[in-house]
Every structure is written in C-alpha cells, then in structure tokens.
Amino acid sequence: MSQEALIFDLGRTGRYARAQAPAERADLADIPAQFRRRQRAVMPEVSELQVVRHYTRLSQKNFSIDTNFYPLGSCTMKYNPRACNSLAMLPGLLDRHPHAPDSTGQGFMACMWELQEMLAEVTGMESVSLAPMAGAQGEFAGVAMIRAYHDARGDDARTEIIVPDAAHGTNPATAVMCGYQVREIPTDAEGDVDMQALREAVGPQTAGIMLTNPSTIGVFERRIQEIATVVHEAGGLLYYDGANLNAILGKARPGDMGFDVIHINLHKTFSTPHGGGGPGAGALGVGERLLAYMPIPQVGKTGERFHWRTDKEIPETIGRLSAFGGNAGVLLRAYVYARMLGRDGMIRVAEFATLNANYLMSRLRDEGFQVWLPQRRASHEFIVSLKPEAKELGVTAGDFAKRLLDYGYHAPTAYFPLLVPECLLIEPTETETRDDLDGFVQAMVAIRDEARQDRDFVKGAPYNMPVRRLDEVKAAKELDLKWQGEAD
Amino acid sequence: MPFIPHTDEDIRQMLAGIGVDSINALFDEIPADLRDPGLPGIPAGVTEMEISRVMNARATGDILGPCFLGAGAYRHHVPAAVWEIATRGEYYSAYTPYQAEASQGTLQLIYEYQSMMAGLMSMDVSNASLYDGASALAESVLMAVRANRKSKSGRILVPDTVNPLYRDVTRTIVGNQGIELETVTSNASTGALDVATLKQWDGEDVAALVIQQPNWFGRLEEAQALTDWAQRNGALVIAVVNPTAMAVLTPPGEWGANGADIACGEGQPLGIPLSSGGPYFGFMCCRRAFVRQMPGRIVGRTVDLEGRTGYTLTLQAREQHIRRSKATSNICTNQGLMVTAATMYLALLGAEGLERVAGHCHANTRQLTERLTDLKGVSLRFEGPYFHERVLELDRPTEPLCQQLASQGVLAGYPLGRHDKRLSNALLVCATETVTEADMDRFEEALGHALARAA
Numbered sequence: 001m002s003q004e005a006l007i008f009d010l011g012r013t014g015r016y017a018r019a020q021a022p023a024e025r026a027d028l029a030d031i032p033a034q035f036r037r038r039q040r041a042v043m044p045e046v047s048e049l050q051v052v053r054h055y056t057r058l059s060q061k062n063f064s065i066d067t068n069f070y071p072l073g074s075c076t077m078k079y080n081p082r083a084c085n086s087l088a089m090l091p092g093l094l095d096r097h098p099h100a101p102d103s104t105g106q107g108f109m110a111c112m113w114e115l116q117e118m119l120a121e122v123t124g125m126e127s128v129s130l131a132p133m134a135g136a137q138g139e140f141a142g143v144a145m146i147r148a149y150h151d152a153r154g155d156d157a158r159t160e161i162i163v164p165d166a167a168h169g170t171n172p173a174t175a176v177m178c179g180y181q182v183r184e185i186p187t188d189a190e191g192d193v194d195m196q197a198l199r200e201a202v203g204p205q206t207a208g209i210m211l212t213n214p215s216t217i218g219v220f221e222r223r224i225q226e227i228a229t230v231v232h233e234a235g236g237l238l239y240y241d242g243a244n245l246n247a248i249l250g251k252a253r254p255g256d257m258g259f260d261v262i263h264i265n266l267h268k269t270f271s272t273p274h275g276g277g278g279p280g281a282g283a284l285g286v287g288e289r290l291l292a293y294m295p296i297p298q299v300g301k302t303g304e305r306f307h308w309r310t311d312k313e314i315p316e317t318i319g320r321l322s323a324f325g326g327n328a329g330v331l332l333r334a335y336v337y338a339r340m341l342g343r344d345g346m347i348r349v350a351e352f353a354t355l356n357a358n359y360l361m362s363r364l365r366d367e368g369f370q371v372w373l374p375q376r377r378a379s380h381e382f383i384v385s386l387k388p389e390a391k392e393l394g395v396t397a398g399d400f401a402k403r404l405l406d407y408g409y410h411a412p413t414a415y416f417p418l419l420v421p422e423c424l425l426i427e428p429t430e431t432e433t434r435d436d437l438d439g440f441v442q443a444m445v446a447i448r449d450e451a452r453q454d455r456d457f458v459k460g461a462p463y464n465m466p467v468r469r470l471d472e473v474k475a476a477k478e479l480d481l482k483w484q485g486e487a488d
Numbered sequence: 489m490p491f492i493p494h495t496d497e498d499i500r501q502m503l504a505g506i507g508v509d510s511i512n513a514l515f516d517e518i519p520a521d522l523r524d525p526g527l528p529g530i531p532a533g534v535t536e537m538e539i540s541r542v543m544n545a546r547a548t549g550d551i552l553g554p555c556f557l558g559a560g561a562y563r564h565h566v567p568a569a570v571w572e573i574a575t576r577g578e579y580y581s582a583y584t585p586y587q588a589e590a591s592q593g594t595l596q597l598i599y600e601y602q603s604m605m606a607g608l609m610s611m612d613v614s615n616a617s618l619y620d621g622a623s624a625l626a627e628s629v630l631m632a633v634r635a636n637r638k639s640k641s642g643r644i645l646v647p648d649t650v651n652p653l654y655r656d657v658t659r660t661i662v663g664n665q666g667i668e669l670e671t672v673t674s675n676a677s678t679g680a681l682d683v684a685t686l687k688q689w690d691g692e693d694v695a696a697l698v699i700q701q702p703n704w705f706g707r708l709e710e711a712q713a714l715t716d717w718a719q720r721n722g723a724l725v726i727a728v729v730n731p732t733a734m735a736v737l738t739p740p741g742e743w744g745a746n747g748a749d750i751a752c753g754e755g756q757p758l759g760i761p762l763s764s765g766g767p768y769f770g771f772m773c774c775r776r777a778f779v780r781q782m783p784g785r786i787v788g789r790t791v792d793l794e795g796r797t798g799y800t801l802t803l804q805a806r807e808q809h810i811r812r813s814k815a816t817s818n819i820c821t822n823q824g825l826m827v828t829a830a831t832m833y834l835a836l837l838g839a840e841g842l843e844r845v846a847g848h849c850h851a852n853t854r855q856l857t858e859r860l861t862d863l864k865g866v867s868l869r870f871e872g873p874y875f876h877e878r879v880l881e882l883d884r885p886t887e888p889l890c891q892q893l894a895s896q897g898v899l900a901g902y903p904l905g906r907h908d909k910r911l912s913n914a915l916l917v918c919a920t921e922t923v924t925e926a927d928m929d930r931f932e933e934a935l936g937h938a939l940a941r942a943a
C-alpha cells in the first residue's frame with residue numbers, strides 16, 4: 001500500500017471547500033484589534049474531493065471489526081449493529097441542544113429512562129446513572145461515591161483502596177484521583193483473589209476494593225460472596241469494574257454478588273462502536289448504600305413525563321462529570337441495541353461469548369499452546385501464555401501479535417494482565433462464526449511453524465501492513481507531534 | 489438470536505470439542521445461588537423494523553425550531569462528508585491504535601488533528617482528546633498543579649466568568665486531591681475580569697489562573713494582561729477557549745508575552761452534532777516543556793524498519809496502562825471518533841472557511857442583539873467586545889419566559905439565573921452562522937408578544 005501524504009501536503013494556497021463555508025466574509029471590524037488574531041492558523045488548504053479521498057484512503061489502512069476478526073481481550077470487539085448508529089443519528093435526535101427544555105426532549109429522555117431501567121435490571125443494582133463518559137470515568141464516579149459515603153459518616157481513617165494485581169491500569173489510577181492509596185493483593189494459583197492476602201489487607205484503613213468479575217484473567221471469581229463479606233465486615237465497600245460484563249450478561253448480576261457500585265462499559269457489552277479509541281459510555285449502577293451520592297444529572301420520571309434530576313433532588317451528589325448529561329449519542333446506540341436484544345438476547349450474549357471463548361481455548365490447547373488456567377472454564381476470554389515459545393523458539397507474544405496482522409487478524413491484547421508472562425488475552429465475542437475461530441487457530445499454528453523454521457522471519461513481521469515495525473524509541477526521543485511546514 | 493451466527497450444528501460440534509454437553513455447563517463455576525436471575529424486568533427483543541418505528545416517532549416528537557442557545561454547545565453547519573466518512577466501519581469500529589501497523593489510518597489522522605489543533609491554538613503540542621470541555625478543564629487543573637514545580641499551594645484561581653458547569657465538573661474531579669479552587673469575581677457591570685482584581689494575589693503562591701475566552705457571558709477577556717499578570721506571579725495560565733472563535737481571536741499561544749501554558753476546551757463546534765450534549769470531545773494543548781505531564785493519548789511520527797514514515801502512540805509512560813497509580817490521569821477510552829470528524833471538518837473549512845463561519849456567527853449575534861434590544865423591556869446587560877454570545881437584560885425572569893418560547897418552537901437562549909440569582913432576568917443568546925433572517929424574525933416576534941403581556 002502506498003504511503004499517504006499528510007493532508008497539509010496536498011494543499012495549495014487559497015484552496016478550500018467552498019460549498020462548506022458562508023459565501024461571503026463577514027465584517028468583524030467592531031472587535032478591537034487587540035483581541036484579533038494576527039496570523040492565520042496553519043490549516044490544510046484542500047478541496048472537498050481531496051478531503052474525501054484522503055480520509056477514505058486513510059481509513060483503508062485500519063483494521064476494524066467491520067473488516068477483521070478483532071479478538072482484543074478485555075475490549076469486547078463484537079459487531080456494532082448498523083441500526084444502532086443510524087437510529088441514533090435521526091435528525092430530531094442529532095439537532096437537539098443539550099440546554100433545550102425537558103419539554104422538547106421527551107422522546108430522547110424516554111430512551112434514557114428505559115435504558116437506566118434495563119441496566120438496573122440486568123446488573124441487579126438499585127439505580128443507574130448514565131453520566132460517566134467511559135469506563136474510567138465510571139470508576140472515578142464510583143470511588144468518589146465510596147469516599148463520599150465514608151466522609152458522610154465521619155470515617156476519615158479509610159485511606160486505602162484494595163486492587164488485585166490483575167486489575168486494569170485504570171483501577172489504581174482512579175483510586176489515586178480520588179485521593180486514595182492503592183494496596184495491591186495477589187492472585188492465587190487458581191486465578192482467584194488470594195483470600196489470605198485479602199484478609200490481611202483489610203482493616204479500618206480500607207475504603208473499598210475494586211474488582212473485575214470475571215477477572216482480567218478470564219475466569220469467574222468463585223469466592224465473590226466471601227470477598228464481599230470480608231470487605232463489608234471490615235467496613236469497606238465493593239466496586240465492580242464491568243469491563244467483562246459481556247461474559248455474564250443475564251447469567252449472573254453484580255448486584256447479587258454484593259457489589260455496592262459498578263460501571264458498565266456500554267462500548268463493550270452494549271456494542272456501541274469504539275470509534276478508533278472512543279467515545280464510550282461508563283454507565284454506573286448504584287446500590288442502596290450509595291444512592292445519596294449519585295452523580296448528576298439523572299433522568300427521572302413523574303407520571304408520564306421525564307425530567308433531569310439535579311442536585312435539588314440529589315443534594316449529597318458527588319456532582320457533575322461533564323458539562324451536560326454524558327455521551328448521549330452513545331447511550332442512544334446502547335438503548336437501540338438493548339431493545340433489539342431484549343431479555344433472551346441479552347442472556348444469549350453471555351452464552352455465546354462464553355461458548356466461543358471456551359471453544360477457541362480448547363482448540364488452541366489441543367494444538368499445544370499453553371492455556372493459562374486449563375483447569376478453569378474460560379469466561380468470555382482466556383489467556384494463552386507464549387512463554388514456552390519464547391523460551392524454545394525465541395519468539396515472543398509481541399512477535400505473534402505482529403505476525404497475526406499479516407494473517408488478517410487483529411492481535412489479541414498482549415502483555416496484559418501483567419502477572420502472566422508472554423500473554424495474549426483472547427476475547428472472540430459472540431458475533432464471530434466458528435469458521436473465523438478455526439481460521440485464527442490455523443494462523444496461530446502456522447506462525448509457530450514459521451518460527452520453528454525461521455525465527456527471524458517472524459520477528460520481522462508484519463510484512464503485509466502499510467508499514468513494517470515502527471521505531472518507537474525514536475518516536476519518544478525525537479518527538480515529532482505535529483506538522484511543521486514543508487519537509488526539507 | 490440477533491447478531492449471533494451459530495447454527496444448531498455449530499453449537500453441537502463446538503460443545504463436543506470443548507467436552508461439555510450444554511452451554512449452561514460452561515457457567516458451572518458461578519455459585520448456583522447467583523446463577524440465572526431471569527431478568528423479568530427486561531422486555532422481549534424487537535426487530536430492526538420495530539425499533540426503527542419507535543425511534544422515528546420519538547425523534548420527530550422532539551420538536552425543533554430556531555435555536556439561539558449556546559452556553560457551551562453550538563449549532564453549526566456540519567458538512568455532509570464529515571459523518572459519511574467518519575462512520576465508515578474502518579474508523580468507527582476500530583479501537584485504540586495499540587497495534588500501530590494495523591492502525592495507520594487512525595494514527596495519521598490523529599497526527600493531522602494534533603497539527604491542526606496546535607495550529608489553531610498556536611500552541612506547541614496537542615493530545616488526541618479528552619472526554620469533553622469541562623473534564624478537559626479539570627484535567628488541565630491537575631496538570632497545572634503537576635507542571636508548576638515552583639508552586640506548593642495547589643491553589644487555582646477560577647474566575648466567575650468561567651462556564652459554571654465547567655467549574656462544577658472541575659470541583660467534582662479535582663476535589664479529593666487537595667487542590668483549592670478560589671473564585672475571582674468579575675466586574676458586575678462589564679461581565680469580564682478586571683486585571684486590577686488580581687492584585688489581591690500579588691506575590692502569593694498560585695499554581696494557575698484559568699481564563700475563558702470568550703467568557704461565559706460571551707465577553708472577551710483582557711487575555712493579554714491577565715496572562716502577563718499570572719506569569720509574573722509564577723502562576724501558569726490555563727486557557728479555556730472556543731475553537732471556532734480562535735479563527736479570528738488571538739489564540740492562547742499568543743496571549744501576553746509568553747503565551748498560555750495550557751489551552752483546552754470543547755471541540756463540539758468543529759463538526760460535532762448537538763445530540764443532547766454528547767458525545768463531544770475535549771481538546772488540550774500545551775507548551776512543549778509540559779508534554780510529559782499531559783494526560784491522554786499522543787501520536788508521534790516516526791519511521792519503520794525500512795525507513796518509511798509511520799505513526800504511533802508515544803510517551804505512553806504517562807498513561808494508566810503503563811504507569812498505573814502514577815499515571816497522569818485514569819483516562820483510557822477517549823472521544824476518538826469525534827476527533828475523526830473534527831479533523832475532516834477542519835480540513836474542509838481550512839482557515840478561510842473557519843474565519844467565514846466565525847465572522848458570520850459574530851455578525852449574526854450583533855444583528856440579533858441589535859434587533860432584540862429595540863424591543864421594549866430588553867437591554868444589553870454587558871457592553872464591550874464579544875464573539876458570538878451576548879447577555880440581554882429583560883424586564884422579567886427569563887426561566888419561565890424561555891419555557892414559554894420553547895413551547896412556541898423558539899429556543900430563546902440560556903437563563904443565567906440558574907447559576908446566579910442576581911442574573912434572573914438575564915438571557916445569554918447566541919446566533920451562529922446557521923441562523924437566518926426568518927429565524928430572527930420569529931424570535932423577535934415571539935419575544936415581542938411575550939413581553940407585551942404584563943410581567
């Protein structure tokens with residue numbers, strides 16, 4: 001594939017997309033010169049066709065769910081139904097100003113209210129807030145609520161949040177943003193939380209624990225009820241990182257497990273598009289103890305009318321997380337998806353995500369790959385450790401990941417969770433066919449064969465991508481973060 | 489089974505391969521008393537046709553008329569090409585470009601975005617987005633406290649001319665980190681800051697001063713003098729700006745003698761639909777010296793094994809997936825697709841187009857406010873330079889008035905009494921380039937009628 005010039009390099013002075021701007025320049029003379037821009041911003045000067053062609057061509061350099069199997073563990077890269085997108089982009093929904101009175105947004109708010117209700121039911125939580133704009137912001141809100149709870153009780157000795165070593169990086173980062181110290185606890189040999197270590201870690205300094213279940217190791221935390229008891233008895237609260245909810249949707253509910261507050265990554269379980277990095281939505285489910293501290297705003301219902309609940313109705317709220325009500329357009333997509341699935345469809349999500357993961361795991365195990373916890377059921381994802389291949393053949397998880405791209409498969413998550421050496425975290429999702437899973441197995445086997453024959457060949461991958469392996473050290477050392485005019 | 493491709497035969501063979509006899513058996517590690525809650529509260533699934541009917545009815549029920557509301561979100565023309573291309577599956581259904589070789593499209597686009605945004609702001613570097621304008625301010629405050637090594641106070645001066653919703657969000661997000669947000673009171677008759685007001689902090693330890701341009705009331709702040717004051721006093725300057733306005737107003741990088749240190753704001757005006765408040769995106773730029781303190785993704789240009797140009801995420805040691813509890817922020821998923829759209833928007837308009845849009849916003853707002861202030865009972869609350877929003881003073885409370893006009897299909901503006909009782913009769917209005925003469929006629933007529941009735 002040929003290299004694509006930067007949009008700036010395609011320009012010619014004086015060119016712009018004339019259909020897209022007002023036909024005439026307006027008079028700005030009444031703005032005093034001291035406030036006026038003196039020099040024009042450096043911007044592309046291109047035609048509409050140039051823009052369309054350039055960005056269409058760039059798009060073709062991406063892997064995506066719509067073009068490739070994308071088994072990126074912990075990210076739930078399943079099919080994003082097109083109807084969710086087109087229905088969220090109906091003009092009446094797109095053009096609605098966020099400050100428009102509630103009376104002009106009853107249709108939109110009905111969707112939000114029903115989504116809140118469905119999410120509360122499927123998670124077993126008392127109440128749902130749609131305010132957080134991604135999982136990490138949901139984490140922030142949840143831990144801030146835990147803090148508000150302890151503060152309200154005058155319990156200011158609680159300075160620690162417990163986080164398992166397998167946790168996603170956002171968990172410890174969130175705890176720190178909420179003013180807590182992080183106490184890490186180990187995972188035991190079976191992939192569960194080490195109960196002994198947990199018992200030793202809890203105490204009057206424990207504000208709470210952040211857990212993912214199924215965990216990022218891809219197994220269900222079997223002693224979750226015991227963990228809840230231990231933490232609650234110590235006076236702490238439980239946060240559920242819902243990144244892996246896809247695995248148990250409709251099969252088990254965090255609310256029933258004893259969690260006090262949870263987030264749901266709607267861009268994972270409820271299939272809203274990941275957008276090349278975002279936007280997402282991190283809906284929050286809240287249990288009884290924390291209801292008073294819900295973030296604002298939240299959609300309320302009186303009779304048949306919907307309104308935004310603000311601090312007037314939730315006076316002890318932790319406050320606002322965004323200028324408006326969250327990522328409304330993402331929430332609309334999740335709503336459409338949830339309605340299309342319905343009760344049975346939701347349960348099937350978990351069933352088939354789990355079926356696909358266990359099938360793929362057993363196939364890879366049968367082909368001689370080291371499955372991390374072969375004695376356990378996979379949840380919707382599982383880990384293969386390529387430590388044996390690294391040791392015997394000298395090819396790493398990273399090398400496999402790059403070579404998989406040549407075979408047309410997006411790489412699984414590599415080197416996360418941190419506690420498993422040379423790991424690939426593989427999440428096939430429920431929307432892939434068995435044929436695609438089989439194809440992936442064949443590619444893994446083929447790469448191992450290649451490595452046996454010619455290690456360096458695999459280490460040099462990828463070959464079929466728009467670029468070969470990139471020099472990341474140079475990228476970080478000789479920072480080049482923006483176009484600086486014509487190349488010399 | 490919506491979206492699930494398995495045939496009965498597939499299921500049989502897959503179960504056999506795993507060595508279990510039912511799908512349910514795969515859930516046998518979940519304690520029995522937690523299993524199969526049943527979900528009675530969730531309705532049965534519907535087809536695409538049925539949900540389309542529901543959504544179409546709801547969308548058309550949300551009536552729309554001429555919009556004179558701004559206050560942080562602005563109705564602009566969005567070129568058709570922007571969302572046609574942004575919703576191509578290759579952009580829309582990819583994720584964070586961790587596998588750089590398979591994500592060159594997204595990565596090059598972000599590099600182009602960073603270049604355009606840094607250019608528009610006249611700043612050294614840009615990140616790849618944060619959630620929205622308000623959370624970008626909160627992150628800027630945290631970043632300023634980290635970056636200003638000389639300051640020990642954690643004290644941030646936040647004028648009351650900064651969007652009150654942004655101030656609320658900032659309070660929520662930085663509240664537990666020992667940061668003190670101190671309010672600077674503006675001049676009640678001009679709706680802008682007096683530099684002299686800052687004298688009370690002369691010589692004190694201040695980590696940063698926030699300056700919003702144009703400010704919450706649409707007024708232009710004396711950004712030059714304010715910046716110079718702050719930097720003379722060892723404080724960093726955090727600019728919160730409207731990106732459309734920066735086509736014609738002095739950009740943060742040129743404020744005062746040295747330029748602002750951090751510039752952030754709401755990216756929505758750049759091709760993002762209003763959509764009831766999101767998804768939008770927060771942008772953030774800074775001085776090169778502070779780039780390692782910046783939160784969020786950053787893309788850099790480099791070369792591959794064969795010396796070909798390529799793009800990759802860089803400086804990842806700032807981020808949560810590497811640095812965990814020591815990361816600059818917990819942000820992971822950002823607002824990537826919005827940046828994709830904004831990049832195309834900026835490329836289509838270019839500097840010339842953006843200046844025209846900005847010019848028409850200003851001219852329309854001037855015309856609107858001249859017309860409305862001719863009505864009896866309407867005057868200008870604040871004189872002085874403005875961009876595309878102005879505050880009107882009416883002879884009665886504006887909250888009920890706005891409700892009344894909305895029921896006639898006119899979104900009249902933002903009632904400022906929501907945040908300050910002294911402004912209960914004040915209305916913040918905005919007229920972007922999308923507003924027509926006929927829209928203004930309708931507003932003027934509806935307002936005239938409403939005001940003709942006794943207050």
Ligand SMILES: Cc1ncc(COP(=O)(O)O)c(C=O)c1O
Nearest residue numbers: 074134135136168243280820821
């Ligand atoms: C386990 C886990 N926790 C938290 C997050 C953070 O969610 P988000 O990226 O939506 O902020 C992610 C995903 O990225 C995750 O995989």
